[in-house]
Amino acid sequence: MNGSLPDPVRPDRLHVTGTRIEDLLRDFLARAGELLDAQEQMRGLLEAVVAVAEDLSLEAVLDRVVKSACRLLHARYGALGVIGENKSLSHFVTVGIDEDLARRIGPLPTGHGVLGLLISEPAPLRLHDLHQHPKSYGFPANHPPMKSFLGVPVRVRDVVFGNLYLTEKEGGGDFTPEDEDLAVALAAAAGVAIENARLYEDARRRASWLEACMDVTGRMLGDDRTSEPENVGLDQIADRALRESGSQLALILVPDGGVDSYCVAGAAGTESAHFAGNILPMDSAVIRSVAATGMPACMDEAGDILGLADGLSKGKLLAIDLSAQGAHHGLLFLVRAPGTGPFAKTDVEMGAVFGSHVALGLELDRIHRLREQLVVFSDRDRIARDLHDLVIQRLFAAGLSIQSLRRFTTGEPALTRINAVTAELDETIRDLRNTIYSLRSSGEQELLSSRILQTVRTATRSLPFAPHLTLTGAVDSVLDDGTVTNALAVISEGLSNAVRHSEAEAISVSVSVEDGMLTLIIEDDGRGFRDAVPGNGLVNMEQRASELRGSFEVTSAPTKGTTLVWSVPAH
Incomplete structure (x- = not known):
């Protein structure tokens, strides 16, 4: 009836309602936790991206990438391997392994096993246990144990620059799909930072090479240059090329007159004393091509060209032509230490520019010396002509005049004196003729x-x-x-x-x-x-x-x- 109280709720229904609320609350808290975790991950990723982009030095950027990845994904060990021209790892940056342990482990990896798998198949790779993968190559002695693994490629302008490797997630667990997504995102940001660092490094190196070109040109065209022996100072120029290219040996060779034969006129770096002043036969087809075309060439083993048996024999060699105004003035050889990798494109291009400045300096130095010698020859010709046309003729006339005095005296002392003066004048004339001859023939030694x-x-x-x-x-x-x-x-x-x-x-x-x-x-x-x-x-x-x-x-x-x-x- 109207105004009556509602029926009381049954206790079992109150229990069901409370359970649903608890479920909803737990679900809400779980989702809130996930959101907080995602927020924390995004904040960590943002901090990692900012950290990676803080430096313009390529080596520093690579180190920051690995450190940021380890911190973001809670990995104990991390590394970034740079892929070289022969599809192996040419550079390896590590985090979590100190210098003493790295020294006891031995040489750095070059791309075998699972590391090589990412090179041949550049895609993200997560593993529960490294040892269980069919491509596992094993670890060298003294290497710390590693189980969980996450690897992602790092691309620069759609070209794989290298791979980011992470192992041993903290807590002993596996890397998750979310970890993989974060690693991929960080690798993408790292690719941009690496590209910026490479562009900056390239610009810096080019500027340094250009400064070296200006210094070399100024040194070779100095006012006091013609007073020095020819080709002097080439050791300093070789040393500048050595430092700019990061080489271990630099040689400047000039033709010595023989077919495909050169003399080492400038040398700097390791084993330079062994080459200084030596005559080197250059019968290599590659070297002849460099001299003929003016295009630089890189060779895998310097020993094949320079006759080295050990030391730098396995190092890379860059041969640069030294030609200007159509004249071949020689060659510049730059040799890298074995294991340091090939010459960068920037070094090859700017090394050729440096070589053209050296060649131009040699050509202008030759022209200046030639001009100075022509001035000397002109002065010698003028002096010889004046001596012949003026001085000798006057002495000859004076001698005749003295001899004519015989008619005006008969005294023995006077005649003796006249004869003596006449003989002295004749001797003076002969000396002057010899001097004239030496002035005119001195060019034979020039x-x-x-x-x-x-x-x-x-x-x-x-x-x-x-x-x-x-x-x-x-x-x-x-x-x-x-x-x-x-x-x-x-x-x-x-x-x-x-x-x-x-x-x-x-x-x-x-x-x-x-x-x-x-x-x-x-x-x-x-x-x-x-x-x-x-x-x-x-x-x-x-x-x-x-x-x-x-x-x-x-x-x-x-x-x-x-x-x-x-x-x-x-x-």
Whole structure:
């Protein structure tokens, strides 16, 4: 009826309702715990990402990645293996193993077993027990026990840079799928940080190489350079290349005149004393290609090129051409210690730039020395000419005047004195003639390139225009007196013919040393001839080439000019 009290709730229904509330409350607390755990994980991941990105040094970034992963995923041991060019681990960063233990364990892993599985199959891998996996390779002596395992690849611009390895989760449990997700996320952030660090390191290394290039150029073009012996200071330049490239040995080689033969003009680093001043044959096809194309080349074993039996024989070698203005000035060799990995792309590229600066410095140094010698030769010519045309003539006239005094005296003492003065003047004239001869012949001990310039200038002095002269290769390495004398004679005779007979408006002289041959080419745009005219020196040129086991060729046609090509072995 209306106003009556509701029926009382049965006790069993109250029990069921309370149980449901408790279940809901437990479920709520569990979900809240999960949310808190997720929040804690995300905070830990964020802290790890920030920590990884704090440094721009690649080595520091790698170390932070491993430490952050161990802290985030509660792993006792962690490592990051960098994959090298041959698909093995070229670098290994560890956390949890101190230096003493690492020394007792021995060499670092190179990518065998489970570690190699991640290299061949770059995907996340979780294991309950490392030893139970079919690819397990086992541990070396003194290695700490490891059971649970988590590995994820670290990618940089979609290319696998290396792998992150974590073992021995704290508490003895296994790594969970959530742990795997966190590791993958951290690896992705690590890839970005590693890329930034690599870009920064690349920019820093390039800047350092460019600074080295500027320093080398300034050193080689210093004002006091021409007062020093040629090629002096190349040891310091080799040392700079050594430091910039992280090498153990640096050699600067210059051609010594023989075919594929070089002299070590600069050396720095390990075993440099063994090479300094040595003559090294370079009959390797790779080295010949470097010299011919100007492109640097890397070789796996330095011993094959340098003849090393141990020490650096297994180290990587980088060969760099030293060429400028079409002239090959030598080679730069950089050798890494065995086990330190190949030369980075940056070192190869910037090493080639460094080599071009060294070559340009050598070329400009040669030109400056040549110019200084030409100044000296010009002064000697002027002094010799003045002595001959002025001083000797005056002394000769004075001697004649003194001899004429005989007519004005008959006294014996006076005649004796006149004879003595006359003899002294004659002796002075002979001394001056010897001095003049020495001034004019002193060039024979100078560089061949400077003597060629002198010869060309002398032979074409009567022309209303200057001939064009080109020197290519190690011209100054030709030292044989017979070869030098004949070459200068051919240049003089060839130019003399062109000046007297060709009626040319342009004459060019090219002298080159390539592939062990000294080649002279004299061209004019004159009237030419159909047949060689006897008596114009062509027979002499051909005979000179024959005596030196060379060749001589004349090409000419009426109104088309004449070309002489004289080639002999360079000694």
